[in-house]
Amino acid sequence: MSTVRPMKVDDLFKIAPCNLDPLTETYHIGFYMEYLTKWPELCQVVLGIDGKIEGYILGKLEASPYPCQVSPYTPSTNPDPNYLPWHGHITALTVAPHARRxxxxxxxxxxxEQASDAENAWFVDLFVRASNKIAIDLYTKMGYSIYRRVVNYYNDGEDAFDMRKPCKRDVKRETVREDGENVRVNPEDVW
Incomplete structure (x- = not known):
């Protein structure tokens, strides 16, 4: 049986086995520390039966750094298609190869997602490599859909899919769309 618990600082020295997958983005220690200090409740680890870390998530709650042109924000009246309202974001989610499935x-x-709902977020989003079919299928099964394709998002030139799952606040599901893989934007458009 596995256990989910909040991530601790010393866990950063124990997550290397989870980062061995070439599709997992690995960050410098300061990046992880920023998440642990700003959003500690959104950073968690999964411990296996042996007590070792088998996976982790780094998340945050945020909005675009500039104000919405329409106040109060609603998806149907917002004129800026790239404005991001208050939402949860999965920055990193990875599971060690031996602990998958x-x-x-x-x-x-x-x-x-539950923490984002509790904070009245509109949706939860994440970015995934367009070639990572396994992850895309997993997120789709969890209720995420592709909102847009971010062209040349990764340093190696690969595109990313911006995937979203609406939260309870978005009763009309206005923050998601059909055929999002055909909506192309540049990295600077996603903030």
């Missing part, structure tokens, strides 16, 4: 990713993302 055990539901860890679903448990971690569900916890972040």
């Amino acid at each position: 055990l539901g860890h990713a679903t448990r971690l993302s569900t916890a972040l």
Whole structure:
């Protein structure tokens, strides 16, 4: 049986086995520390039966750094298609190769979605490599859909899909769309 608990600072020295996948983005220690200090409740780890870390999530709650042109914000009246209202964001979600297909990713993302709902967020989003079919299928099964394709998002020139799952606040599902993989934007458009 696995256990989900809040991430601690010393966990940063124990997550390397989770980062061995070439599709997992690995960051410098200061990046992880920023998340732990700003959004500690949105950073969690999964411990296996042996007590070792088998997966983790880094998340945050945020909005665009500039004000919405229409106040109060509603998706239907907002004239800026790239404005991001208050939302949850999955920055990193990874599971060690030996612990996959055990539901860890679903448990971690569900916890972040619940925290986002509790903070009255509009949606939860994440970025995933367009070639990472396994992750795209996983997120789709969890209720995420592709909102847009971010062209040349990654340093190697690969595109990313911006995937979203609406929160309870978005009753009309206005923050998601059909055929999002055909809506192309540049990295500077996503803030």
